[in-house]
Amino acid sequence: LYVDQPLGPAQPVPLTRDQAHYLFGVMRLGQGDKVALFNGQDGEWQAEVAEAGKRGGVLVCAEQSRPLQLPPDLWLIFAPIKKARTDFIVEKATEMGAARILPAQTEFTNSERIRQDRLQAHAVEAAEQCGGTFVPEVADLTKLDRLLADWPEDRRLMFCDEAEVGASKVLGDAGPGPWAILIGPEGGFSEAERRRITALPQTSVVSLGPRILRADTAAVAAMTVWQQALGD
């Protein structure tokens, strides 16, 4: 269970109403039962139910069962598409071990607004589901130009677009270190954007195969290839 609280030896963890409902109403746990907790920072802790109520409760941490496992330093930058598909991208990127997820507004981005809090909650759920101890930060929607203007010098970019060379070939020749994957919207990138992106010093334009993948498929495919080549 994810909790937005510090975890440590004998640390009491008060529960929200929703968490109490889930643990005591849905999972039917009661006093003395054990729950595995994580908060994205302190690893996984085994805790015991000290108080169980309908509207709240308290767990008390016993010992750490797993240390924090940080994913490799990989960002996923994508242009938000329809709501359900954007949710899918955030969920899958979390499962695939993205360290940061950055929705970007491009010239042809279909959606002008996102609910960052909802997307962050999806990342939490996905981390819970896959037994992770880390939750990637989902940033607010940022203009692609802004991201490119502030681009960190040492971060390499795997720019998924029409290209001669396949992603696995590029990654096979490259080393680890900070990376980002960039996926476009349904309408692709404009020529001006392509020029700005490829002007970054460490960009590789890569193909994910001969077929045009939907943006959500492309995000999963790109992260899979990256994790195979450079992940742990």
Ligand code: SAM
């Ligand atoms: N007509 C659009 C275009 O001109 O690029 C297609 C966009 S595609 C539906 C959405 C995004 O997925 C693209 O911007 C690209 O980042 C990625 N993508 C899809 N298929 C790809 C492929 N075969 N190779 C590399 N990237 C791909």
